[in-house]
Amino acid sequence: MQLTDRINRIQISPTAAVLAEAEKMKAKGIDVADFGPGEPDFPTPDHIKKAGIRAIQEDKSKYTPAGGIAPLREAICAWHKRELHSSFEPKQCVVSVGGKHSIFNVMSVLIQQGDEVIIPRPCWVSFPDIVKYAGGTSVYVETHPDDGFTVRASAIEKAVTAKTKLLIVNSPCNPTGGVVPPDEYERILALCKKHNVWLMGDECYSHFTYEPHKPYSIASAPGAKEKVIIIGSMSKTFAMTGWRIGYTLGPEALMQALIKLQSQSTSNATSIAQYAALEAMTGTMETVPVMLAEYAKRRKRIVEGLRAISGVTCEWPGGAFYAFPNISEHLANGGGRSALAKTDSEIAKMLLERAHVAVVPGEAFGAPGYLRLSYATSIERIEEGLRRLERFFARAEAAA
Numbered sequence: 304m305q306l307t308d309r310i311n312r313i314q315i316s317p318t319a320a321v322l323a324e325a326e327k328m329k330a331k332g333i334d335v336a337d338f339g340p341g342e343p344d345f346p347t348p349d350h351i352k353k354a355g356i357r358a359i360q361e362d363k364s365k366y367t368p369a370g371g372i373a374p375l376r377e378a379i380c381a382w383h384k385r386e387l388h389s390s391f392e393p394k395q396c397v398v399s400v401g402g403k404h405s406i407f408n409v410m411s412v413l414i415q416q417g418d419e420v421i422i423p424r425p426c427w428v429s430f431p432d433i434v435k436y437a438g439g440t441s442v443y444v445e446t447h448p449d450d451g452f453t454v455r456a457s458a459i460e461k462a463v464t465a466k467t468k469l470l471i472v473n474s475p476c477n478p479t480g481g482v483v484p485p486d487e488y489e490r491i492l493a494l495c496k497k498h499n500v501w502l503m504g505d506e507c508y509s510h511f512t513y514e515p516h517k518p519y520s521i522a523s524a525p526g527a528k529e530k531v532i533i534i535g536s537m538s539k540t541f542a543m544t545g546w547r548i549g550y551t552l553g554p555e556a557l558m559q560a561l562i563k564l565q566s567q568s569t570s571n572a573t574s575i576a577q578y579a580a581l582e583a584m585t586g587t588m589e590t591v592p593v594m595l596a597e598y599a600k601r602r603k604r605i606v607e608g609l610r611a612i613s614g615v616t617c618e619w620p621g622g623a624f625y626a627f628p629n630i631s632e633h634l635a636n637g638g639g640r641s642a643l644a645k646t647d648s649e650i651a652k653m654l655l656e657r658a659h660v661a662v663v664p665g666e667a668f669g670a671p672g673y674l675r676l677s678y679a680t681s682i683e684r685i686e687e688g689l690r691r692l693e694r695f696f697a698r699a700e701a702a703a
Contacts, residue, residue, distance in 0.1 A: 313432040317667035321651070325661040336688035338676035339661040341477060341625070343542040345597075347579075348590045351541060354582030358575045367574050369566040370558070371398025371550075375577050378584035379550050383535070387509065387520035390528070391552045397561045398580075400572045402507045402536030402549035407433050409532055409551060410469075412560040413501060414439040418468040423454035425627070425670035427477045427505075439468070443669060448618045448629065452481030456490035463498050470495055472521070473505040475512055478668045478675040479627045480620020482516045489524050496530050507536040507549075510591055512622040513599055522552065532557065540591060541583040548572055548580040598624050601678040601685055608689035609676075612696050624679045627665070631672030633699060643699045647672055658691040 321339045328335050346352075358364075370376065376393040383389045399405040406429070414420060414437040422430050424443040431441045444462050446452040459470060472491065474483040483491070495502040504521045512518055522533050533552040537543040551561060571577070602619070605626045609617040614632035630650060635642040644650050651664040651674060665673025678685060 309436055309438070312435040316432075317428050318663050321655075321661055321663050324655060328655070328659065333659055335655075335659050335661055336684060336691055337661045337680065338678070338688055339663055340679065341677055342544040342679060343539060343594065343624075344679050344681065345542045345590070345594055347542050347546070348583075348587075350586045351543065351579050351582050354586075355546075355575050355579035358578035363574055363578055365574060367571040367577060369570055370562040371396070371572065372574075372577050372581070375581045375584065376550075378581055379535070380552070382584040383520070383522070383533070383552065387506070387518060388523035389520055389533070389552070391522070391533075394555050395528075395552055395558055397551045397558050397565070398572050398577060399549045399551065399561075399565065400569050401547040402505070402534050402538060403429060404547075404569070405534045405536075405549040405551045406430070406503070406505070407436075408561045408564055409503060409534070409553075409557075410434060410437040410439070411564055412557070413437075414468060417466060419464060419466040421459060421462050421467060421470040421500075423459075423472065423476075425452065425476075425479050425665065425668040425673070426471075427473055428667045430471055430473075431669070440466075442467070446479070446481060448479075448616075451618065451621055452476060452479035452627075453483055453487065454481070454491070455487060456494050459491060460494055463494070463500065467498065467500050469501040469503055471503045471505060473507075474519075475508040475516075475620075475622025477508065477623055478625050478663070478665075478670070478673075479618075480623045480625055482512060482621035484516075485519050485524075488519070488521045492521055492524055492527055492531070496526070500530070501532060502530055503532045503534060505534045507534065507539055508623040509535070510540045511595055511598060511624060513602065513620070516621045529554070537580050537583055541580075542590075542594070543576075543579070543583065546573075546576040546579055548576050598678065601680075601682060602626070604682060605676065605678045605685050605689070608685070609692070612693050614696060614699075624677060626676045626678060627670075627673055628676070629673055633696060634672060643696075647674060650674070654692070654695060658695040660688055660691050660695070 376396040380391045416438040418439040536549040609628045617628040648664040654660045663675040
């Protein structure tokens with residue numbers, strides 16, 4: 304079959320591949336300690352579910368404007384202003400089929416052949432492939448565990464060229480949990496304005512930060528709106544991953560381009576899901592601190608448990624709900640005594656097959672020698688997973 308160059312440039316999401324393999328094992332009745340999914344294990348709050356049910360009962364199941372219903376766009380702007388101190392208007396907002404769709408749309412209307420996109424690394428798996436699909440080139444800026452995986456303006460400036468069109472900052476970051484402090488973020492914004500580079504702020508984990516970090520949006524900085532594009536989502540904050548509602552905030556001319564593209568691709572996001580999202584934006588947020596408190600407990604347990612495993616190191620994530628341990632001591636080129644395999648992808652495969660533990664290899668995020676573990680699962684499952692991990696690596700030590 305003759306497929307296009309643009310589809311051949313990309314691969315299936317590695318996280319989706321891990322999830323699929325874990326599901327195959329579960330279908331066979333195998334008990335899998337699953338650290339793979341990047342989604343809350345909490346249910347969608349009741350008041351949001353009821354709003355979706357009401358929308359069905361009230362026959363709100365027709366087409367909507369491609370960019371989203373007006374009340375939702377107004378509510379998103381009001382919510383973002385209240386929670387993150389921005390000042391967007393509804394005409395500067397577009398509702399999409401999830402945050403990933405928002406990013407795909409922005410790349411599609413801004414990036415073309417020859418353009419460069421700067422991406423701090425380790426990075427979310429889909430950023431590089433979306434850039435490839437749009438015809439652009441990814442330029443990576445490395446972040447480091449001893450700095451909390453924080454991207455710095457000084458490092459970004461070294462990567463800027465005449466071809467640089469866009470910088471992506473995902474804070475808090477998937478997979479590392481790295482958080483960019485507000486003062487550093489403002490230095491990054493100043494750099495983007497100086498070099499006429501768009502700054503895309505991926506805020507999908509904005510409300511899941513741990514002390515001393517607080518939710519922050521670069522859109523709140525003075526003079527930000529002319530060069531800043533904000534990507535947001537209902538998925539994490541409101542446990543609405545399957546509802547598929549995301550949004551983009553930015554200059555009106557860019558929003559019109561996104562609406563044009565969306566009108567010829569997905570059209571509107573699901574009408575019923577939009578009305579549920581409207582309730583999320585205008586209703587109580589009392590479930591958010593409850594989720595965050597539980598994530599904080601899980602974070603403590605999983606990081607301490609990983610650090611107790613011989614040959615494994617792990618930094619404290621500043622946000623999101625991922626632990627990102629370094630297992631290079633157990634790789635052939637890592638200099639350790641107990642070489643289990645050559646790559647972290649091989650280790651991840653062995654963990655699934657032998658220990659029935661699902662993780663995502665660091666290579667998927669541009670970070671060889673690491674694994675990503677989602678702790679969006681119960682303490683009981685975390686405990687079981689840690690026991691299996693400890694046994695797996697202990698056997699490797701014993702065999703060395």
